[in-house]
Amino acid sequence: MTDLLLHAPPQHPALPAFRLALRQAMTDAGHLPAWTENYAETPDTPLELTANGRVVLAIGAGQLVPESSQLTHLLQRPTVPRWRQQVSRAGQLSVRFGSALFIAFFPKCPFCWAAYMSYLGATSVVSVRYQPWLIWVLVGLLAINVGVLYWTRHRHGLGPFWLCLVGATLVISNRLWLNEPALLGLGAACLLTGSLWNSLSQKMTDSIRYFGRIVMGKMA
Amino acid sequence: MTPEQDIAREIWEIFAEPTPAKRARYEQFRQQEIAAGRKAIRFFSPFINSHADQAEQNSQRFFDLVASAQTEVEGLRAVVAEYRRLEPITQPDLLYYALRVFATHHHGSVDLEIPSILVSDPEMVVPSTGDRPDDQPNLPFATGSPTEAKLDWFREDPLLNEHHSHWHVVYNRGQPLERQGEMFFYMHRQMLARYNAERTALGIPAVKAFDDFRRAIAVGYGFGPDLRFALAGFEDRAPNTVLGDGNAVNAQRAALTAIRADLQAGQYDVTAAVNEIRQANQLGSYIESNNLISGLPAKSYTNYHGNGHVAIADADNDGRQSVMIDTATAIRDVVFWEWHQGVDDIYGQWQTRLQPYNFRTDAPKTLLRKSVDAGGQPYSPDLILCKTASLPAGITPEQAGTLLFGGTNWNKDFGKLLATGIGPTGQAIQCQTTDLLNTRMGSGTIRFRDAGGTQRTYTFPFVNHDEFSMFIRVENKNPVKTTVTVRVFLVPDTQAEDRTKWIELDKFLADLNPLEKKVIYRADTASSVIRKPAVKNPATSSTAFDPTNIDPSNARCNCGYPYHMLLPRGTTAGMKFRLMVMLTNADIDLGGQQVNCGSLSFCGTRNQNYPDRRPLGYPFNRPFAAPTGIAGTIAGLENMASRVITIKQL
Numbered sequence: 001m002t003d004l005l006l007h008a009p010p011q012h013p014a015l016p017a018f019r020l021a022l023r024q025a026m027t028d029a030g031h032l033p034a035w036t037e038n039y040a041e042t043p044d045t046p047l048e049l050t051a052n053g054r055v056v057l058a059i060g061a062g063q064l065v066p067e068s069s070q071l072t073h074l075l076q077r078p079t080v081p082r083w084r085q086q087v088s089r090a091g092q093l094s095v096r097f098g099s100a101l102f103i104a105f106f107p108k109c110p111f112c113w114a115a116y117m118s119y120l121g122a123t124s125v126v127s128v129r130y131q132p133w134l135i136w137v138l139v140g141l142l143a144i145n146v147g148v149l150y151w152t153r154h155r156h157g158l159g160p161f162w163l164c165l166v167g168a169t170l171v172i173s174n175r176l177w178l179n180e181p182a183l184l185g186l187g188a189a190c191l192l193t194g195s196l197w198n199s200l201s202q203k204m205t206d207s208i209r210y211f212g213r214i215v216m217g218k219m220a
Numbered sequence: 221m222t223p224e225q226d227i228a229r230e231i232w233e234i235f236a237e238p239t240p241a242k243r244a245r246y247e248q249f250r251q252q253e254i255a256a257g258r259k260a261i262r263f264f265s266p267f268i269n270s271h272a273d274q275a276e277q278n279s280q281r282f283f284d285l286v287a288s289a290q291t292e293v294e295g296l297r298a299v300v301a302e303y304r305r306l307e308p309i310t311q312p313d314l315l316y317y318a319l320r321v322f323a324t325h326h327h328g329s330v331d332l333e334i335p336s337i338l339v340s341d342p343e344m345v346v347p348s349t350g351d352r353p354d355d356q357p358n359l360p361f362a363t364g365s366p367t368e369a370k371l372d373w374f375r376e377d378p379l380l381n382e383h384h385s386h387w388h389v390v391y392n393r394g395q396p397l398e399r400q401g402e403m404f405f406y407m408h409r410q411m412l413a414r415y416n417a418e419r420t421a422l423g424i425p426a427v428k429a430f431d432d433f434r435r436a437i438a439v440g441y442g443f444g445p446d447l448r449f450a451l452a453g454f455e456d457r458a459p460n461t462v463l464g465d466g467n468a469v470n471a472q473r474a475a476l477t478a479i480r481a482d483l484q485a486g487q488y489d490v491t492a493a494v495n496e497i498r499q500a501n502q503l504g505s506y507i508e509s510n511n512l513i514s515g516l517p518a519k520s521y522t523n524y525h526g527n528g529h530v531a532i533a534d535a536d537n538d539g540r541q542s543v544m545i546d547t548a549t550a551i552r553d554v555v556f557w558e559w560h561q562g563v564d565d566i567y568g569q570w571q572t573r574l575q576p577y578n579f580r581t582d583a584p585k586t587l588l589r590k591s592v593d594a595g596g597q598p599y600s601p602d603l604i605l606c607k608t609a610s611l612p613a614g615i616t617p618e619q620a621g622t623l624l625f626g627g628t629n630w631n632k633d634f635g636k637l638l639a640t641g642i643g644p645t646g647q648a649i650q651c652q653t654t655d656l657l658n659t660r661m662g663s664g665t666i667r668f669r670d671a672g673g674t675q676r677t678y679t680f681p682f683v684n685h686d687e688f689s690m691f692i693r694v695e696n697k698n699p700v701k702t703t704v705t706v707r708v709f710l711v712p713d714t715q716a717e718d719r720t721k722w723i724e725l726d727k728f729l730a731d732l733n734p735l736e737k738k739v740i741y742r743a744d745t746a747s748s749v750i751r752k753p754a755v756k757n758p759a760t761s762s763t764a765f766d767p768t769n770i771d772p773s774n775a776r777c778n779c780g781y782p783y784h785m786l787l788p789r790g791t792t793a794g795m796k797f798r799l800m801v802m803l804t805n806a807d808i809d810l811g812g813q814q815v816n817c818g819s820l821s822f823c824g825t826r827n828q829n830y831p832d833r834r835p836l837g838y839p840f841n842r843p844f845a846a847p848t849g850i851a852g853t854i855a856g857l858e859n860m861a862s863r864v865i866t867i868k869q870l
Contacts, residue, residue, distance in 0.1 A: 009847075010847050010848060010849065010852050011847065019591070019592040019596060020592060020594075022591070023591050023592055023593075023594075026591070032589065032601055032631040032632065032633055033591035033592075033601070033633065034589030034590060034591050034601065035590070035591060036590075036855070036856060036857075036858060037852065037855035037856050038856050039848045039852045039855075039856060041847070203700060203701045204700060206701050207699065207700045207701050207733075207734045210701070210733050210734055211699075211734065
């Protein structure tokens with residue numbers, strides 16, 4: 001479906017006839033007649049029809065309104081290759097979804113800041129070997145993190161809490177005894193996921209679940 | 221019957237007791253008081269501040285009795301006892317008003333149902349025209365203008381009068397609600413918009429403001445014998461009456477000058493510190509007036525509206541009043557509408573000082589598709605109407621909407637086609653979509669015994685409409701879950717560019733999943749402007765005490781416009797109206813809980829702040845940017861759409 005925008009001064013003499021012709025043309029082309037109008041402030045602006053962001057027709061003062069059949073032809077001509085439309089749409093969606101995610105994950109309260117900070121502290125401190133007492137700072141930070149997640153369990157239940165508890169256990173035991181880089185990575189991933197999960201709004205988790213259901217449904 | 225139901229029935233029966241006899245008894249008491257050198261009011265009017273304050277003292281006494289009792293039922297029994305104690309020595313209409321305020325705002329678990337006006341005060345809503353089964357002649361109450369008499373059925377509708385009267389109880393002077401001043405302006409503007417739509421249908425020019433108190437009031441008003449007795453000692457107003465009280469005329473003229481001067485000086489302009497809701501509320505509160513202005517500087521125009529009612533009611537200044545004095549009878553008079561047009565012009569003058577909205581700044585990312593119809597008029601394939609009777613049986617209307625208008629039918633234009641689909645169990649379902657809504661005139665009967673015990677019977681006409689349902693197709697272009705406020709308005713097509721003529725039809729919330737294409741269903745009976753439950757036959761509603769019918773917010777549910785008048789009557793040939801839907805972001809709008817009870821639009825939510833943070837009447841509360849105008853604004857925004865429909869009187 002093409003996104004159509006009609007741009008003209010509200011008193012443009014061709015506007016009423018053009019609307020009718022456009023309606024007929026879209027019906028003939030098998031589209032649902034629908035477009036958005038945007039009024040120009042200067043009265044001598046030509047009437048312009050934009051399809052998917054590109055001007056496809058302009059009618060100046062005194063020019064005749066095209067027949068609906070001419071408009072049908074215009075509407076049937078692909079203005080942009082279909083693959084580019086799809087890529088563009090996917091890109092737009094990704095940008096919108098990505099920006100929504102960024103805003104959703106952005107720390108908006110002291111709890112989120114605490115969770116992020118403890119995560120960053122935990123993953124960095126484990127690699128500092130010449131200050132052994134820092135491990136206890138790390139333990140303190142992680143305890144705060146896990147405690148905060150338990151305290152704010154009303155937001156998303158105990159999921160983030162358990163995830164971070166497992167992550168913290170892995171990180172600390174790795175530092176003290178195991179010294180296994182893969183386990184450190186797994187622990188850090190658990191901490192990160194738990195912290196991000198906790199910082200999400202309920203609306204955003206609903207949305208992610210909804211997308212998940214769509215994806216799973218399509219895969220099934 | 222439980223003790224709770226028993227006390228609720230007792231209070232119901234107080235309201236149902238015939239008032240004419242009480243007024244007659246009180247008049248005897250009043251004569252004795254006067255003979256003894258004491259003062260006693262002859263009549264009650266909430267438009268007179270001293271009367272309203274006296275009623276407020278009584279209602280406060282009732283509230284205090286309940287608060288100090290050990291149980292709610294005991295408290296309510298004390299209220300009844302106090303009512304009976306006061307009854308012989310208090311003007312009955314004042315006492316009823318106080319009890320009504322109490323019953324409406326009572327917060328307890330016992331719900332106090334108030335009977336229909338056809339039971340509580342039938343003598344006050346007798347029709348001036350129509351069939352009279354008791355062989356009495358018809359009485360042309362509105363005199364001097366056969367043209368205006370064509371709208372007697374509208375002005376005299378019992379439940380419309382009840383709506384006006386009850387609204388002034390919900391929003392009373394003594395215990396004002398948040399945003400009462402703004403609501404005072406808005407509710408009366410909406411009544412005017414509906415009245416003007418009926419005038420347009422009849423080819424009568426829109427109401428002209430009566431705001432020059434030196435001008436003669438062209439149309440007179442008479443009483444029938446029952447109404448005259450209801451308002452004991454009241455009198456007719458002859459056509460072309462010039463107000464006789466020079467002091468009142470001068471005071472009202474000076475008040476209007478002062479209002480205009482304050483507006484011109486920017487006294488109520490919006491600033492960084494004071495928003496438009498607060499300013500409208502303050503201006504309205506001064507003019508109405510109500511106690512929200514307690515503590516604010518006194519203005520010469522305090523109670524401009526109430527004083528106008530009083531001055532016009534006693535037009536010839538002989539101490540006898542007309543129907544304009546009482547909230548249950550005022551709207552019967554042609555001059556009521558002219559007077560309120562004058563008040564509304566003040567509201568309008570204030571609004572013209574506001575900047576047009578930039579609707580793009582906070583519009584939700586939603587799409588309502590639109591184009592034009594075959595006649596070049598605005599049209600949206602996403603605003604679909606069905607007669608409720610034609611909805612398929614066996615599935616919910618929500619399911620029917622999704623199956624018929626969503627999914628693979630999303631891009632189909634129904635216009636007024638038969639929509640067909642397959643139901644969840646494989647059965648064929650269908651719904652006849654339409655662009656035509658039908659109204660018809662019905663009649664009801666008022667029966668009561670007058671003060672002399674004679675049975676009186678009147679037949680009153682009322683408009684009604686075939687039930688309809690709306691399906692709104694919305695695409696959420698937002699990748700997150702979004703809640704929108706759906707705002708529905710209607711206007712005579714010829715007046716679509718006059719923002720004061722748009723009639724609010726509904727306002728409700730809808731949840732949209734991320735990127736969802738949703739079909740929203742809404743029945744006319746759920747409209748936010750009507751009282752709940754929808755009264756489909758005004759002659760039979762609330763005429764008997766029915767405790768099974770009581771719900772915890774029932775008293776507040778009585779607040780609202782009558783359902784049978786939800787649609788304007790239209791014309792027998794079919795009158796064009798423009799139906800508009802706007803979606804706004806509920807994250808911004810929502811300021812409180814919305815409950816499905818009573819008129820959210822005109823009464824808010826009981827005992828809570830008004831749930832919509834936008835100014836009342838949004839988006840028609842401000843001028844629209846020129847030259848785009850209203851139609852251009854709707855055409856240019858993805859969250860708004862309109863279509864032309866026809867309302868035809870059968």
